[in-house]
Amino acid sequence: MIKLIKSLYFNERFFYSLFGIAILFLLSYWVKPIYPYVWLLVLIFIITVGIEIIALYKHTGLKAKRVLADKFSNSDENEINIYLTNNYNFSAEIEVIDEIPIQFQKRDFLRKISIAAKEETKFTYLLKPVERGVYNFGSLNCYIKFGLKLTKRRYKFDTNQTVKVYPSFIQMKKYDFLAMDRRVTMNGLKKVRKIGHTMEFEQIREYVLGDDVRTINWKATAKNRDLMVNQYQDEKSQPIYSIIDTSRVMKMPFEGLKLLDYAINSSLAFSNIALKKNDKVGLLTFSNKIQNYVTASSKKTHLQLILESLYQVNTEFLDSDFGTLYSYAKRKITQRSMLMLYTNFEHISSLKRQLPYLKALNKKHLLVVIFFQNTELEELIEKEATNIFEITEQTVATEFKNDKKIMVNELQRNGIQTVLTAPENLTINTINKYLEVKSRGLL
Numbered sequence: 001m002i003k004l005i006k007s008l009y010f011n012e013r014f015f016y017s018l019f020g021i022a023i024l025f026l027l028s029y030w031v032k033p034i035y036p037y038v039w040l041l042v043l044i045f046i047i048t049v050g051i052e053i054i055a056l057y058k059h060t061g062l063k064a065k066r067v068l069a070d071k072f073s074n075s076d077e078n079e080i081n082i083y084l085t086n087n088y089n090f091s092a093e094i095e096v097i098d099e100i101p102i103q104f105q106k107r108d109f110l111r112k113i114s115i116a117a118k119e120e121t122k123f124t125y126l127l128k129p130v131e132r133g134v135y136n137f138g139s140l141n142c143y144i145k146f147g148l149k150l151t152k153r154r155y156k157f158d159t160n161q162t163v164k165v166y167p168s169f170i171q172m173k174k175y176d177f178l179a180m181d182r183r184v185t186m187n188g189l190k191k192v193r194k195i196g197h198t199m200e201f202e203q204i205r206e207y208v209l210g211d212d213v214r215t216i217n218w219k220a221t222a223k224n225r226d227l228m229v230n231q232y233q234d235e236k237s238q239p240i241y242s243i244i245d246t247s248r249v250m251k252m253p254f255e256g257l258k259l260l261d262y263a264i265n266s267s268l269a270f271s272n273i274a275l276k277k278n279d280k281v282g283l284l285t286f287s288n289k290i291q292n293y294v295t296a297s298s299k300k301t302h303l304q305l306i307l308e309s310l311y312q313v314n315t316e317f318l319d320s321d322f323g324t325l326y327s328y329a330k331r332k333i334t335q336r337s338m339l340m341l342y343t344n345f346e347h348i349s350s351l352k353r354q355l356p357y358l359k360a361l362n363k364k365h366l367l368v369v370i371f372f373q374n375t376e377l378e379e380l381i382e383k384e385a386t387n388i389f390e391i392t393e394q395t396v397a398t399e400f401k402n403d404k405k406i407m408v409n410e411l412q413r414n415g416i417q418t419v420l421t422a423p424e425n426l427t428i429n430t431i432n433k434y435l436e437v438k439s440r441g442l443l
């Protein structure tokens with residue numbers, strides 16, 4: 001009985017009907033003839049409510065199921081499928097209220113579905129998480145009503161389902177084609193002309209008109225009495241590390257997503273491309289100390305280890321220690337590698353403090369420093385100023401923008417590769433830089 005009472009609800013029509021009956025009783029004080037008809041109306045009302053309750057509770061006539069993916073992709077639209085089955089002998093209207101995880105701060109979810117007797121239906125809605133972690137779904141509440149819709153019965157399904165939100169594997173798959181076909185292009189991707197060659201020897205063969213004369217092997221030529229050339233191939237299995245700064249500078253949000261999560265999503269997509277091109281990929285995260293380290297490997301299963309490691313990465317309100325990074329990399333990364341360093345510098349002074357360590361890293365490895373444009377400053381600069389205060393703001397914003405250009409020039413002057421990018425273009429620009437380095441044989 002208690003369970004029945006808890007699941008029984010009265011619609012607005014129920015209370016409107018009661019209010020109308022009360023008005024009629026009040027009118028019957030002056031209009032005596034309508035008094036018995038009002039009681040007849042009360043009887044009809046009670047019978048109707050009783051019929052609806054009996055029909056709704058005669059048997060369990062509604063089935064519902066929430067279907068979630070094994071894991072959600074951060075910063076992407078993820079599908080949630082709701083399946084409904086009406087086992088009643090009558091058509092009904094169902095109100096679906098899903099208890100969405102608190103991270104989304106949505107408390108107004110409501111879908112109304114009409115479903116015929118003995119029929120099934122399905123609807124889908126989308127959620128876009130902006131934080132990694134565990135998300136808990138509450139109950140799937142379904143309220144079913146029919147007839148005059150004076151009452152409704154609540155069903156609860158799929159209580160306390162959980163799903164983990166991982167770095168953007170959807171974005172990773174989006175750029176997967178870049179490792180398959182070099183002829184495919186898209187906005188933001190640039191075509192790089194390959195110059196020179198790497199020094200990984202393949203074989204000696206006879207000279208063919210058009211071969212680079214610098215590759216002539218004179219010893220083999222003298223022995224065979226015919227021009228012979230060395231043939232080289234693209235060097236594979238080169239170590240490439242994504243190094244992510246997790247200090248407070250990466251806490252800054254753009255369009256709801258922290259810079260750290262932009263870097264994490266980018267490094268996952270980039271690692272996937274590098275693995276498919278037979279390079280070794282590794283991971284290192286740091287702030288005031290080293291947090292995670294994954295040794296570079298070219299195994300196809302290595303991507304799952306990278307994904308799990310990136311899932312655990314978080315940022316704190318601490319300053320980054322590039323000295324610790326340099327000493328750790330010197331001990332652990334012994335082979336010359338490509339280091340993709342995701343960090344952020346908002347002022348030229350912050351770059352100059354770290355420049356000696358960056359130069360030291362670049363001396364042994366190929367360092368690519370990836371940092372961010374402040375897109376909100378760009379919008380502020382482009383907006384038309386109407387008073388002195390706005391002019392002052394634009395002047396300061398322009399100075400910060402120019403500082404970024406100075407930083408790029410300073411790094412390049414010291415032989416360090418750079419990528420200055422808007423957060424939303426980070427992945428595409430990072431992959432571009434990787435393809436450029438590979439094509440030019442810089443590593």
